[in-house]
Amino acid sequence: MTLTARPGQPLTAVEVEALQYAAEGHTAEQTARRLxxxxxxxxxxxxxxxxxxxxxxxxxxxxxxxxxxxxxLDGQPAQLVQVRALVEQLHAVTDPSRSAA
Known part of the structure; x- marks a missing residue:
């Protein structure tokens, strides 16, 4: 699958599903078991x-x-919390000065 993926292409349903599980905090192993x-x-x-x-x-x-x-992720409060946490992690990685607050 990654061999045919090109930047800018829309995500497929299975790619979105994998990201959905990641947003909920599941590991690849947990996602694999569920799917x-x-x-x-x-x-x-x-x-x-x-x-x-x-x-x-x-x-x-x-x-x-x-x-x-x-x-x-609309209408999914628990998932939105996870996304916000992931955004904060991303900010900490890309801008370490933000994590000092």
């Missing part, structure tokens, strides 16, 4: 999403997918 697929398949889906979104990490991909409207 009854291999861990490698989950990692492949998140790698494809990162490529398409030009993200530096899965956390960054979740944020970018959410910001571009490809990952819908």
């Amino acid at each position: 009854r697929i291999s861990r490698a398949a989950v990692l492949d889906r998140t790698a494809a999403a990162r490529t398409k979104l030009q993200a530096r990490s899965t956390t960054h991909a979740v944020v970018l997918a959410y910001r571009t409207g490809q990952l819908d």
Whole structure:
């Protein structure tokens, strides 16, 4: 899957699903068990999403997918909390001065 992923392409449903689980805090192993697929398949889906979104990490991909409207977390308060936590982690990585506050 990652071999055919190109920056700027829209995410597929399975890539969005993998990012959804990541946004909820699930590991690749946990996601694989829930979806009854291999861990490698989950990692492949998140790698494809990162490529398409030009993200530096899965956390960054979740944020970018959410910001571009490809990952819908509306009406899911627990998931929104997770996204906010991921955004803060991203800010801490990209701008260490923010995490000192």
